[in-house]
Amino acid sequence: MIEQTFEQLGLTPRESLLYQTLLKLGPSSIRDIAEHSGINRGTAYESLKQLQSKGVVSYFPKGKRRFFTAENPEILLSLAEDRRHRLDKTIETLKTTIIPNLHQQQPEYHHTNVRYYEGDDGIEWVLRDILNVVSQQDHxxxxVFSSKPIRPYLYRPFPNYTKQRVKLGINVKVIALGEGGEEAELSQRKWIKTEGSVDASYIAIYPPKCAIISLVSKNFPSAVVLESKDIASAQQIIFDTLWKML
Incomplete structure (x- = not known):
């Protein structure tokens, strides 16, 4: 776990080893550092210079030699905070400048982007996509159109989906095909009564996308996600019209 943390801070495995070696040794010469870390002097020296540039290691002259010392481990928290600050700035730049500019480079014609997903992992991806897309919209x-047979498989890979949806302040309108379905916070539900059983199906309309989930076999779900403003708009009109009639 510590190696993964160091890697997320921008330190290589070798740099991580050298830093931890220095913490144990205290101020040390390059010869002692190389001996205790098992890294040859030339490679160790180059890595120590990298650590120094990152503020994790410092040195001081002692006679004709340099002695290196590890900074207090609290410096790692400063590194993490600095990376988070730079990442926040990158995210903001992506939202306000880069992504809008990239969208402008796309051709003007309209097309439908179709993606297929299978199994629990695929269904979880679709559910997370719904939350991600809707959470960024003003409204x-x-x-959703949903039937009872699909429900046991829908949230199996993402059991806390509803809690996440509510936490993000996302509302959902559900037209249930057949009986069943539980009331939930930030949710409105209406029913279409049917005679006999209905097939397992789930259609989510979250412009500019629509997701269709069904069962390929008895226990294996699959999904198709259509990204098209025109298709999503048409599906939204159908849903809104039917909603008012129920």
Missing amino acids: KEYC
């Missing part, structure tokens, strides 16, 4: 709401 945080999406609409």
